Ligand code: SF4
């Protein structure tokens with residue numbers, strides 16, 4: 001694996017990235033930032049949290065060693081606490097009595113400047129909001145949350161990377177209501193294509209359910225999966241079919257995108273994207289929300305449908321939970337002789353550390369993958385892929401994501417010697433594939449259901465052994 005370039009030689013670690021930003025505020029930024037901060041404090045309940053962090057944050061720097069960015073750069077600006085303190089200092093100075101008092105009666109007191117605003121843009125988007133540092137903080141300071149809040153206030157004065165802004169705008173105001181602008185007819189064509197592929201691969205005839213009412217599950221995945229991850233989707237479909245639940249699910253044609261970039265920078269967008277998702281479930285009179293392989297889509301729906309979803313709330317389930325339930329009940333069978341390669345698992349931060357999914361995918365994997373190895377550390381102590389917090393969609397920081405954000409992860413992957421990395425998340429898969437290519441790692445990145453697609457036994461269809469043989473013959477040709 002290529003060693004990362006040294007910071008003194010390249011300055012890469014200290015580099016401030018030129019984000020593409022649409023119509024940012026350019027004049028009176030300090031006054032406008034403070035106005036936006038005041039509005040957020042007025043209309044949300046962040047104030048008690050900030051008051052408590054102002055008291056508890058001891059600046060002991062224990063969090064530093066947990067952060068993959070700081071571990072890679074050794075730059076004090078990347079210490080989690082340093083970033084958090086930028087916002088806390090502003091809060092203390094402008095929104096507390098003590099800060100007001102000091103500014104009146106002491107000659108030296110903190111002042112917000114244009115440079116600090118630039119510094120916040122840089123540092124809040126060097127943090128992937130992975131929350132690994134929170135594991136280390138004895139006082140529970142949540143830097144991921146402060147990163148979000150900092151990004152939120154900046155976004156209110158137009159300072160937000162264009163990639164994130166365009167995604168949420170398309171979802172809320174665009175014609176297609178999804179981040180990849182996939183129109184309904186393209187969705188329907190894709191579903192037809194997937195049905196044909198399933199017939200050819202699995203030997204069964206299915207029609208993907210769209211806009212069916214009164215179903216048990218309404219399915220949302222990252223919409224990009226319809227363009228980029230056919231094997232993950234066919235794996236999902238294979239489980240539903242094999243479990244005898246084909247008539248229990250549907251996709252909605254008005255909203256089929258589980259992505260919610262509001263989780264990364266804006267409470268307002270987070271709330272409205274959740275409402276849009278719930279509207280679709282209501283329209284179809286579905287009973288449960290079933291989220292495909294996507295970390296932040298699962299977390300945002302799981303945590304915020306109960307908050308913003310209105311009076312009638314809906315249970316939210318990640319697809320891996322559904323699959324595990326089928327496996328435990330004996331509704332599906334996975335052949336343990338199909339996947340012979342060495343396999344490892346990458347925990348998406350949003351469902352492992354910030355969620356509830358650590359053991360479920362491992363139980364599934366270990367039931368049919370004989371050569372499974374863990375990355376160290378893993379589970380709730382995993383390292384972020386380096387593309388978390390929306391960074392993966394920001395092309396202009398590709399160099400940062402490879403050299404800094406994802407460097408520790410690349411090392412971890414290399415140390416496992418795995419040939420296959422399983423990651424049940426659209427964002428992680430994109431970042432991990434870029435890392436694998438960048439560092440020339442001899443492995444491939446897939447979703448969990450991509451492997452299930454190979455090993456599952458389909459009632460009335462081709463057996464997993466037959467499919468394996470077919471695949472080998474195709475590879476020889
Ligand atoms: S470990 Fe906690 S208290 Fe210590 S510096 Fe980090 S955030 Fe502050």
Ligand code: SF4
Pocket residue numbers: 066067068069070079080126127128129130131132133134143144147
């Ligand atoms: S949330 Fe993750 S990237 Fe951000 S400071 Fe903490 S450990 Fe570092």
